Amino acid sequence: MLDLKKLEQKLDEALEKETSESLRNWLLSNKRKNFENYLGDGLIEEMNHVSSKIGISFSKNSVSNKEKDSTPPNYDFYKSAA
Amino acid sequence: MEDFQRKMFHTQEKRRINLDNPIECIRADAWLGDGFYFWDDEQDAINWGHNSKRRTEYFQIYVGNIDCENVLDTVFNEEHYRFWLKQVEKAAKHFLRKTGIKPSIKDINDYFQERAIWNEVDGIMFQDLPKNEDFLLVRALYYKKRIQLVVYNLGIVSNFDLLKEDKCL
Numbered sequence: 001m002l003d004l005k006k007l008e009q010k011l012d013e014a015l016e017k018e019t020s021e022s023l024r025n026w027l028l029s030n031k032r033k034n035f036e037n038y039l040g041d042g043l044i045e046e047m048n049h050v051s052s053k054i055g056i057s058f059s060k061n062s063v064s065n066k067e068k069d070s071t072p073p074n075y076d077f078y079k080s081a082a
Numbered sequence: 083m084e085d086f087q088r089k090m091f092h093t094q095e096k097r098r099i100n101l102d103n104p105i106e107c108i109r110a111d112a113w114l115g116d117g118f119y120f121w122d123d124e125q126d127a128i129n130w131g132h133n134s135k136r137r138t139e140y141f142q143i144y145v146g147n148i149d150c151e152n153v154l155d156t157v158f159n160e161e162h163y164r165f166w167l168k169q170v171e172k173a174a175k176h177f178l179r180k181t182g183i184k185p186s187i188k189d190i191n192d193y194f195q196e197r198a199i200w201n202e203v204d205g206i207m208f209q210d211l212p213k214n215e216d217f218l219l220v221r222a223l224y225y226k227k228r229i230q231l232v233v234y235n236l237g238i239v240s241n242f243d244l245l246k247e248d249k250c251l
């Protein structure tokens with residue numbers, strides 16, 4: 001049988017020890033691990049940056065790349081477990 | 083003496099060889115963290131096969147006996163449910179206050195396992211509600227719980243065997 005008091009005590013002690021920095025680091029590390037699991041096994045190839053002198057001008061109503069890239073990823077379509 | 087044994091169902095895409103053991107789910111959106119996921123209801127396991135195990139066009143349903151003595155049962159055990167709810171909300175408030183980030187339920191469960199070291203918890207049973215009225219026999223109320231179990235300790239699974247397979251619709 002599970003000892004719920006013991007479980008609660010362990011959680012309280014763990015939370016008590018956390019600083020803002022340690023908790024933030026753990027959370028970001030956990031999210032990174034989850035994202036890497038989502039990507040799956042394999043090597044990630046680093047892309048080379050290529051610079052060019054060609055300029056692009058946007059019309060008044062166009063959307064800038066910055067605006068496009070700032071859209072957060074939507075993971076809502078992934079369903080629940082397993 | 084209470085019987086903690088449950089027969090539950092594990093869904094996977096059909097592979098070239100049948101499985102001897104369930105496959106661990108490490109998906110980023112797995113509610114209850116990394117573990118071996120089972121369904122309580124065979125029909126939910128079948129629905130999951132049709133909807134989410136389509137990679138090889140066929141899916142398989144495995145059945146196993148689970149020893150739930152050290153499972154946190156948030157579905158049928160009121161004490162466990164109230165305990166789990168309290169711990170989840172306590173941890174979530176702590177995360178939000180200290181980091182400004184609202185955690186996911188997976189973050190919270192990962193934290194329970196990794197930082198609070200809840201080694202003695204062999205699994206967590208949880209429910210949501212089905213979202214497809216086709217599987218319900220009455221209209222307008224999702225009366226039927228969709229119950230899942232995540233197993234962290236594979237030692238509580240026995241007699242794991244293939245039950246059936248089918249082609250994805």
